[in-house]
Amino acid sequence: MPTSTKQLDELIGREYRHGFVTTLETDTVPRGLNEEVIRMISARKHEPEFMLDWRLKAYRYWLTKAEPEWANIHHPPIDYQNISYYSAPKSGKDGPRSLSELDPELLRTYEKLGIPLKEQEMLAGVAVDAVFDSVSVATTFKAKLAELGIIFCPFSEAVQKHPELVQQYLGSVVPYTDNFFATLNSAVFSDGSFCYIPPGVRCPMELSTYFRINEKNTGQFERTLIVADKGAYVSYLEGCTAPMRDENQLHAAVVELIALEGAQIKYATVQNWYPGDKEGRGGIYNFVTKRGECRGDNSHISWTQVETGSAITWKYPSVVLRGDNSVGEFYSVALTNHYQQADTGTKMTHIGRNTRSTVLSKGISAGRGQNTYRGLIKVLPGAEDARNYTQCDSLLLGDRCGAHTVPYIEVKNPSAKVEHEASTSRIGEDQLFYCTQRGIAPEEAVSMIVSGFCKAVFQNLPMEFAVEAQKLLGVSLEGSTG
Amino acid sequence: MLSVKNLHVAVEGKEILRGIDLDVRPGEVHAIMGPNGSGKSTLAQLLAGREGYQVTAGSVRYLDMDMLAMPPEERARAGVFLAFQYPVEIPGVSNALFLKTALNSIRKQRGLPELDAMDFLTLVRDKMKLLGMDEKLLQRAVNEGFSGGEKKRNEILQMAVLEPSLAMLDETDSGLDIDALKLVADGVNRMRNAERAIVLVTHYQRLLEFIVPDVVHVLSQGRIVKSGGAELAVELEQYGYGWLENEVQVS
Ligand SMILES: Nc1ncnc2c1ncn2[C@@H]1O[C@H](COP(=O)(O)OP(=O)(O)OP(=O)(O)O)[C@@H](O)[C@H]1O
C-alpha cells in the first residue's frame, strides 16, 4: 500500500498554543556583552564578591572559546552582541512578597499557560517557583518547606541568604569551563532555582518551576542547583513555554544536581519552547547543560524529559556515577516536527564500583524534523562491575524526516557489562487505517499510537505530569485532517 | 443496505476490480469466495475506506449515502466494520484502551453517552467469555505478540462490542483450530439479526457449515463470475475454481 505522506503531514501539522506575548513594563539591559554588562547584572542582584569574580572568570574564559560544531544541528550564526542579557518585569524589581503583589498581567500569563498559581497554592503537592524572564516572581509553599529545613527559592535569593551553600556547590558539577554555552551561562545567568534538602528529609511534595521567555531579543540564561544531602529525597518538575517570535531566541541554561550518600533526585522536564513556524521561521535555540553527580555511595539520580518544543534542542542530561552502588537513569521522549532539530541524549560516567545506568530514549520525527540520539557510556578503570543498558527507539511519521542514533561506548574496566539496543519504525497507513476503521478520529489515532510508543518513558513521570505530557504530545501532533 | 454498482478499482495503475455488482440487504449473510489474488480483500478494504485505491468507475451506496465520499472513521461510525485478514499490532496501546476509544467514538456519533471504564469492562468481559478469550489480552498491547488465532478472535471481539450494521470478515476462519472456529462461528451467529448484514470472505466451505450464508459469490480476476445459494460453496469445494472458470468460458 502506498504510504499517504500527505495525509500524515496534515495530521501532524500543528499550531503552537502558548504563542502570546505579555505586555509588561520591563527593566532591560541594552544589547551586547562586555564586562560592564556582567558587573551590572551582578550589581542589580546585590551579589557578594565571589559571584562577580566567578562570572568574570567565566566571561574571560568564554572569550577564548568557539561554539561547538559536533552536533547534528544547523543554524545561522548567533550574534552574541545582539542579545540583551538581562530583563526583569519592572513592577517586580525588588521581588514581590506574595502573589497579590504580582502584576495582574503576569498572573494572566500564567493562567494562559495553565498554571493557576492561586490554585496551586491551595493544591497540596506542587510548589511553584515561577521564573518570568530573568527574575523569580513568585515562590509558593516556602513556609511549608521551611519547616522541614528545605530551601527552595530563586537562585538570586539563595546567593544572598545561603552564600555558603551556593559557593560550596555552584560549578562543582558543571564548572564554568565545561562548554561554550555553560561558560556563557556562568558569566551572565540572571536567575533560576535553588533547592537544598537536608539530611534524611524526604521532600513531601513535587517541586516545580515554570520558565518563560517573554521579552523580545532576550536570551534566557537560568541556572538551577539542587542538592540532596545524605539520605534525602526530592522530585523536581520543570516545564517551559515561550511566545511566538519570528526571530530566533537563545536559551542556554545550566542545571546541576548533587546527590550525597543514599540520596535520590528525580528531575523531570516537559520542554515546550516555541518550535518555530511550519516553514522553520523563528523558534528557540535550546542549548542546555544538565548534569547530575551521584557524589555519595548508594545515591540515585534520574532524568526524565519530554521535549516537544524549540527550533533546536542541544541537550544531554548526564550523570556522573562517583559513589559506589550509585544509579543513574535517563528517560527521554523527543519529538521534532516541521523543521525542528533535536540532538539529545545522555552521558553516563561510571566511576564508582557496582554502578548502574539505564538509558531509554524515544525519538519521534515528523514533517522535516531531524532527531538525533547521542549517548556516551563511559566506564572508568575503577568502576568494577559497572552495568549499563541502553535502548533507543525511533518512530518516523512520513518520509521526509530523519532519525539518527550515535552511541559512543568507552569501557576501561573489563568487568563492565554494556548493552545497547536500537530500533526504528514508522507509523504506517496500516496502523492508522486499523484505528480509523474502528471509528477513531485520525488525530486521536496518531496521538494514541505515539503515546503507546512513549509509554515506557511516561511511566517514569509523576502521575499528573504524565497526563500533561500525553496531552502535549496530542497537541503537538494536532492539525487539520483536511 | 449496501449497493455496489459496476465498480472498477485500480492500484497504481493496475486494474484489480473490474466491474463488481453486489447488493446486500439487512439480515442477509453473503459469502465471497475465489482464488488467491482475485480481489476479495481489495473489495473489503475499499468498502471499509482504505486509501490508495483509484475508483475508475462505478458507485457504492450504503444506507443511502455515497459511501466512497466518506472517510473511514465516518463509515465505521455509520456501522461499517471490517475484521482484517492481517490485524495490525499497535505497541504500547492496550487492547482495552483501543477498544474503549473506538466504542466511545461510535457511541458519541449515535448520541449515546460514553461508557466509563467500569461499564466498559463489564461489557467486554462478557463478550470475551463467550469467545473463550483470556481476559489478560485486554491489558496487552493491541495484537502485539498475539497468536494467529488470538488475533482473529480479537477481531470478532471488537465486532461483538462495536455492534456494526454491516460486518465484513476477511478470512477470519483461516488459522483457527476447530474449537476456535466453532466459538467464532457461534459469535457471528449470535450477531445475526434482521437489521444486520454480514459479508464473509473465505476459502473454506467448513466455515459455511457453521454459518450458513444466504448468498455465495465467486470472485475471479476482479469480477463476480457466479452467485448462488449455500449449495454453491459445496460444489466449489468438490470441483475447485477451475471448474467455474471453464464454465465461464463455455457460457
Ligand atoms: N497495494 C497494492 N499494490 C499492488 N498490487 C496490489 C495492491 N493491493 C492488492 N494488489 C494486488 O491485487 C490483487 C488482489 O489482491 P487481494 O488481496 O484483493 O486478493 P485476495 O482475493 O484477497 O487474495 P487472498 O485470497 O490471497 O487473500 C493481487 O494481485 C494483489 O497483488
Ligand SMILES: [Mg+2]
Ligand atoms: Mg485476501
